[in-house]
Amino acid sequence: MAEVRANPLKSAGTVSVRYITQNIKNRRKEYNANDTRHIEQLVIDAISYLNVFTLDTIEVLYVDVPSNGVITLPEDFIDYTKISVYSRSGKLWTLTLDPSLIRFPLEQCGLELDRVLSGQYDTNVDLMPTTGYYLSPHFNSGNFMDNYYGLGGGFNRGYYNIDRSGNALLTKGLPENTTVIIEYKSTGVSVSGGTYIPRQAMEAIIAKVMWTETEYNVLPGNPQYWEKRFYDEENLLTNLEYTRTMQEHLDSLYSVWQQGPKR
Secondary structure, eight states: OOOOOOOTTSOOSEEEHHHHHHHHHHHTTOOSSTTHHHHHHHHHHHHHHHHHHTSOOEEEEEEEOOTTSEEEOOTTEEEEEEEEEEOTTSOEEEOEEOTTOOOOOOSSOOOOHHHHHTTTTTTOGGGSOOSSEEOOOEEETTEEEOOEEOOOOOOOSSEEEEETTTTEEEEESOOTTOEEEEEEEEOOOOTTSOOEEEGGGHHHHHHHHHHHHHHTTSSOSOHHHHHHHHHHHHHHHHHHHTOOOHHHHHHHHHHHHHHSOOO
């Protein structure tokens, strides 16, 4: 069966960063390449802003748990929506959030608590932690306390926490090489330059770029005008994003009919 392609005379439903950049330069009647990188960066910033607050750009990552249980998150990670593990039978099992779980980049841990507290390890240099998190500097009985916090804790299974400062997912109780599935909200911008966005977002992005340019006096103009123009375009985009499709409307009606009283 022959492949049926879309009408080549119609414009694409997505546009690239380069397309938006050239569109802005064309509107400003700038046909040289002097300002291209500057505008391109503003376009990328505007796309990131819309993806954080307006558009739903969801990515899914499959990654195996390393030996230390610390999974490096993607560079485009903003926040997670779902985290689960993948079983051999193909089922997804959710993990439990443990806000107390923090990163311990230590080789030696889990020493006997009674021997640690009695000071029996104080003279053993090999067992003293050399990396880790500092306790908040403070004085205790006249002594300045600035030691690393390196005492190992308990062991549980199926727990996780997000280390936002380190851009990592911390896990506890998962065997090495367990497959973890992370569904997360993305900036939507690829560092390789292969970023495409919906065409309906283009006017909001252009307005955001012009707002930034006029606000910092890079271009003459009224920043209040472009600010209002941006929020108007963003509201149009939001309304379009969250407008129910006919299928969603019919599904909603069907669910109500199913739950109604039987006569």
